[in-house]
Amino acid sequence: MVESSSRAVVGVFTYMDDALEAVKKVKAANMDYRMYSPVPRHEIEEVTYPEKSPVRMMSLVGAVTGCACGFALAILCSLDWPLRTSAKNVVSIPAFFVPGYEWTILFGGLSTLLAIFIFCKIPSVLRAAGYDPRFSNDKFGVVVACSTGQVEDMKRRMLDSGADEVDVRDSL
Amino acid sequence: MEHTQNQHDTHKDAPVTYAEVNDTVLKMLEPPGTGWFLLLFTCLFFLAIGASCWFYQMWSGFGESGKSHPIGWGTYITNFVFWVGIAHSGTLISAVLYLFRAAFRQPIYRLAEAMTVFAVMTAGLFPIIHLGRPWYALWLMPYPNQRALWPNFRSPLLWDVFAVSTYFTISATFFFVGLIPDIAAARDRATTKFRKALYGVTCLGWRGNHIQWKHFQAAYLIFAAFATPLVVSVHSVVSWDFAMSIVPGWHATIFPPYFVAGAIFSGVAMVITLAIPLRKAFGLERLITPVHFDAMSKLILLTSGVVSYSYITEFYTAWFSNNPFERFQFWFRPFGEFWLAFWGMTFCNCIFPQLLWVKSLRTNIPFLFVLSIFINIGMWLERFNIIFQSLTREFIPAAWGGYNFSWVEVGITVGAFGWFGMWMTLFIKFFPSVAITEIKEIIPPPMRRGGHGAVAGHNH
Numbered sequence: 001m002v003e004s005s006s007r008a009v010v011g012v013f014t015y016m017d018d019a020l021e022a023v024k025k026v027k028a029a030n031m032d033y034r035m036y037s038p039v040p041r042h043e044i045e046e047v048t049y050p051e052k053s054p055v056r057m058m059s060l061v062g063a064v065t066g067c068a069c070g071f072a073l074a075i076l077c078s079l080d081w082p083l084r085t086s087a088k089n090v091v092s093i094p095a096f097f098v099p100g101y102e103w104t105i106l107f108g109g110l111s112t113l114l115a116i117f118i119f120c121k122i123p124s125v126l127r128a129a130g131y132d133p134r135f136s137n138d139k140f141g142v143v144v145a146c147s148t149g150q151v152e153d154m155k156r157r158m159l160d161s162g163a164d165e166v167d168v169r170d171s172l
Numbered sequence: 173m174e175h176t177q178n179q180h181d182t183h184k185d186a187p188v189t190y191a192e193v194n195d196t197v198l199k200m201l202e203p204p205g206t207g208w209f210l211l212l213f214t215c216l217f218f219l220a221i222g223a224s225c226w227f228y229q230m231w232s233g234f235g236e237s238g239k240s241h242p243i244g245w246g247t248y249i250t251n252f253v254f255w256v257g258i259a260h261s262g263t264l265i266s267a268v269l270y271l272f273r274a275a276f277r278q279p280i281y282r283l284a285e286a287m288t289v290f291a292v293m294t295a296g297l298f299p300i301i302h303l304g305r306p307w308y309a310l311w312l313m314p315y316p317n318q319r320a321l322w323p324n325f326r327s328p329l330l331w332d333v334f335a336v337s338t339y340f341t342i343s344a345t346f347f348f349v350g351l352i353p354d355i356a357a358a359r360d361r362a363t364t365k366f367r368k369a370l371y372g373v374t375c376l377g378w379r380g381n382h383i384q385w386k387h388f389q390a391a392y393l394i395f396a397a398f399a400t401p402l403v404v405s406v407h408s409v410v411s412w413d414f415a416m417s418i419v420p421g422w423h424a425t426i427f428p429p430y431f432v433a434g435a436i437f438s439g440v441a442m443v444i445t446l447a448i449p450l451r452k453a454f455g456l457e458r459l460i461t462p463v464h465f466d467a468m469s470k471l472i473l474l475t476s477g478v479v480s481y482s483y484i485t486e487f488y489t490a491w492f493s494n495n496p497f498e499r500f501q502f503w504f505r506p507f508g509e510f511w512l513a514f515w516g517m518t519f520c521n522c523i524f525p526q527l528l529w530v531k532s533l534r535t536n537i538p539f540l541f542v543l544s545i546f547i548n549i550g551m552w553l554e555r556f557n558i559i560f561q562s563l564t565r566e567f568i569p570a571a572w573g574g575y576n577f578s579w580v581e582v583g584i585t586v587g588a589f590g591w592f593g594m595w596m597t598l599f600i601k602f603f604p605s606v607a608i609t610e611i612k613e614i615i616p617p618p619m620r621r622g623g624h625g626a627v628a629g630h631n632h
Binding site: 016 | 387
C-alpha cells in the first residue's frame with residue numbers, strides 16, 4: 001500500500017495520456033500506486049481498475065432487505081392491531097406495496113451510501129501521501145509507493161512518461 | 173462523444189478548460205457582497221413572518237388558519253403539493269437525465285438538486301403545520317407505543333409519509349454524494365480557517381484517486397437508478413391522497429401521471445427562475461448557455477402539453493361518466509365562484525407556454541424568466557382548483573361552502589418562500605452550486621497524443 005511504504009514518488013502531469021503511460025509502467029513493475037485525477041474518465045478506469053465495482057452487490061442486498069422489511073412492517077403492524085375497514089383484508093398486499101416499494105429504494109440507497117464509505121475509504125482523516133491540491137483542479141497525479149532504492153528508477157520512468165514535475169515524499 | 177460535440181456547440185468561442193471551471197465555480201464562494209446579504213435578510217424577514225404566524229396559530233388555535241367546514245384541506249395542503257411538485261424536476265434533471273446521458277443537464281443539475289432538497293424540506297413542513305398540534309407529528313410514524321396502536325397502512329396519508337420521507341432521504345443523499353468531489357476542490361482552494369474546516373469535514377477526506385472514482389461512479393449510477401422511480405412514485409402517491417377518495421373532482425385515475433407531469437413542469441420553471449439570476453450574478457454565461465435554456469424550454473413545452481391534455485381529459489371524463497356531481501364540479505371550476513383561479517391556471521399552464529414553439533423565445537432570457545414565474549403561479553392555482561374547488565362543492569348543496577383566506581395562512585405561505593430562499597441563498601455562497609466534476613466530464617481531457625483534447629487543439 002502507498003501508506004505503508006517508506007517513500008512516495010509523486011508525478012504531476014498536465015496530460016491524461018502521459019499519466020496513463022506512467023501508470024502502465026508502474027503496473028508493469030508491479031508496484032503499488034494511486035492515480036489522482038480531477039475527473040473520472042473511462043480511459044483511466046480501463047487502465048487502472050477494469051474490474052466491476054462491488055458497490056452494486058451491496059445496493060442489491062440493501063434493496064432486497066428494504067423490500068422485505070417494508071412489507072413485513074405493514075403486515076406485522078396490521079396483524080398486531082387487526083382493524084378491518086370497508087370489508088378489506090387486514091393484510092392488504094396491494095396497499096402494502098407502497099411501503100414495500102419505498103423501503104426498497106430507501107434501504108437500497110442507504111446501503112449504496114454505506115458502500116461508498118467502505119470502498120472509497122471515507123470519511124478519512126489521514127493525509128494521503130503525495131496528494132497535491134492541483135489534482136482537484138487541472139492536473140493528473142501518479143503516486144507510487146517504493147523503497148528508497150527504487151526512487152531514482154521511478155523518477156526516471158515518470159519523467160520519461162512526460163511528467164511536469166516529480167517529487168519524492170515520505171509515505172505516511 | 174456526443175457530449176463532447178454538444179460542448180463544442182455550446183461554447184463556440186474557445187474550449188472551456190478544467191482550470192476555468194474551477195475558477196468560475198469556486199469564485200462564487202468568495203466572501204459575499206451587499207446584494208447577497210440583502211437577499212438573505214429578505215428571506216429571513218419572510219421566514220420571520222411565517223414563523224410568527226405559525227406560533228400565533230398554535231397559540232390561538234387552528235381556527236386562525238381559516239379552515240372550516242367543508243374546507244378541511246386548504247392552503248397548507250395546496251402548499252404541500254406545490255412544493256413537492258417543485259422538488260420533482262430536480263430529481264428528473266439529476267437522476268433521469270443522468271441515466272439518459274443528456275448533456276444539457278450538467279451545468280444546471282446541482283442547482284436543481286439543491287432546489288429538490290430544500291423544496292422537500294419546505295413541503296414537509298406543511299402537513300405538520302396542518303396538524304394544528306405539530307407536537308403530535310410523530311404519531312404519523314409506526315413506532316411501538318403503550319396503546320399498541322399502529323397507523324393504518326391502507327391509508328394514502330400514511331403512504332405519503334413513507335413516500336416523502338424516502339424521497340427526502342434519497343434526494344439529500346444523492347445531492348450530498350454528488351457534492352463530495354466538488355467540496356474537495358473547494359477545500360483545496362480554501363483560504364480562511366472557517367472554510368478550510370467546513371470543506372475539510374464535509375468532503376470526508378476525498379482525494380479523487382482511481383479507486384475512489386471507480387466506486388463513486390458505480391454508486392452514483394445506482395443512486396440515479398434508485399432516484400428515478402421516485403420521480404414517478406412520490407407525486408403519484410401524493411395524487412392518491414386525493415384520487416383514493418370519493419370527492420367529485422378528486423376521484424380520477426388520471427391523477428398520478430397528471431401530477432407527475434405537473435410536478436416536472438413546475439419544477440423546471442422554478443429551475444429557470446433560480447438559474448437566470450444566479451447566472452447573471454456570478455457570471456456563469458459560459459457554463460449555463462442558451463443551449464441549456466433551449467433544452468429546458470422544450471421540456472416545459474412537453475410537460476405543458478401533458479398537463480393541458482390532463483385538464484381536457486378531466487372534463488371529458490366528467491362529461492362521459494354522466495355523473496351529475498362530477499359534471500357539476502367541472503362546470504363550477506370555470507364558471508363558478510373561483511373562475512378566476514381556473515382561467516388563471518389555464519392561461520399560465522396551457523396558453524402562455526405555447527409561445528415556446530417560437531425558437532427565438534426559447535433562448536430569450538428575460539422572456540423565460542417571466543414565463544417561469546407565470547408557470548409557478550399557474551401551478552399553485554392548479555392545486556388550489558383541485559383542492560378548494562372540489563371541497564366547496566361536494567355532493568349535496570347542504571354541504572357546500574365558501575372559503576376565506578386568513579392572514580395567518582398567507583403569512584405562513586410567504587414564510588415558506590422565505591425558508592426555501594434562505595437555504596438556497598446560504599447554499600450558493602457556501603457550496604459549489606454548479607457541478608465542477610460533471611462539467612469537466614463533458615470537456616475533452618488534455619491529451620498530448622491524439623484524442624479530443626490533444627495538444628494541437630488544446631487551449632492550455
